Amino acid sequence: MADEGSTAYGRPWADIPRELADHMRPHLDEVADDMIQEIQTRVREYDRPGDGSYSSTLRTAVERVLHYFVDRVADPGHDPSPVTDFFRAIGRGEAGEGRSLDAMQTAMRVGGMVAWRRITAGADALQASPRMLGSVGEVLMQFQDELAAAAAEGYSQAKAAVAGEMQRRRKRLLDLLFADPPAAPEAIADLAAAAHWPVPRTVAAVALGRHHQDARHPAFPPDVLADLTRRTPSLIIPDPDGPGRAKLVDRALAGTLAVVGPTVPVIEAARSIQWARKTLGLVQRGVIDTEGEVIRSVEHMSTLILFQDEELITSLADLRLAPLAHLRSSQQDRLAETLLAWLQSGRNANEVAMRLHVHPQTVRYRLRQLEELFGDQLLDPDLRFDLEIVLRARALLAEGAGEHIVSPAREVVGDSGEVVSFRRT
Structure with missing residues (x-):
């Protein structure tokens, strides 16, 4: 049965002599200098000689990792949350800056390589057995995995938060475009910029049947505004009459009960969705035949006129x-x-x-x-x-x-x- 220092990975932390921590502590500043120099040499993103604040942040991260590692060698049950929380924050920061985790993960591997080099160099003085060196190598890799996982978690959380906020902005933009009377062009432009949606010259609104909620969600192009949670699930297609756009829309909506409203200027999107909804209502009543294809309101204008009142x-x-x-x-x-x-x-x-x-x-x-x-x-x-x-x-x-x-x-x-x-x- 595993003792208190055991982890999900087995006994590697518990197999390391506690006194090894006392041998490591006096050399931590020197090891930190080696790590920082090696990281800046090998990882271009971390080589910022003119950026003092960035160098300070890098040193803080390296020192925290080293001190925590030694503390855990001294006590395998040492609380990991301060250092893992720190790396979650790093992951969130990288996501916020629009960067990937590649550079950080490379830096961690370089740091681990430097640490292993220093440990093996002092193995003779410590009279370390092969088993002890194996345990140190194992905990070193395990430690890197823990920090990488924490950074990845923070990165994913930040990405999800950004995506969620962007989706909320796009839903608000859809509401604004469907407003009747129409919203001011300035208000549309401001919210569109916040939602990272380039304002097109023309749009067409799409009304989807409710049964769509239980079906697979189509993969819409990134410039399509979508809100599938509305009472009538709705989309806005930018530049619907552009080259290849009609086929693109048909592919995205294949197998879905969908009605495309008329092409209108952006500020008249409410008119397009109104006609799309009226057409959808007639389709659902069987007045307009779907024939399994995407329906376009402009192809049924005479029927819409007949049933307008x-x-x-x-x-x-x-x-x-x-x-x-x-x-x-x-x-x-x-x-x-x-x-x-x-x-x-x-x-x-x-x-x-x-x-x-x-x-x-x-x-x-x-x-x-x-x-x-x-x-x-x-x-x-x-x-x-x-x-x-x-x-x-x-x-x-x-x-x-x-x-x-x-x-x-x-x-x-x-x-x-x-x-x-x-x-x-």
């Missing part, structure tokens, strides 16, 4: 489709489908038959029914325009019927007392 278009449908009110639901559907195809095909019965895959005689029969129901309304261009609008909206909703419809149909009572549904049920 659903109460208004429902009222127009109630008015213009009133002649169908007394018919059964199935009859309403057939005649509405035929009337829309007739309006879209230039009022050509044969083309209507081809569109609907029915016999031309069937089409002519339905058209006679429609003429009886609507009368002279079908001769008025303005009324035909209204009819096409409401019938297009009706057809889009019918395509998204069933599980995709997330809100109840609007129903009105016709003159006959029967229910007329704008949305298919």
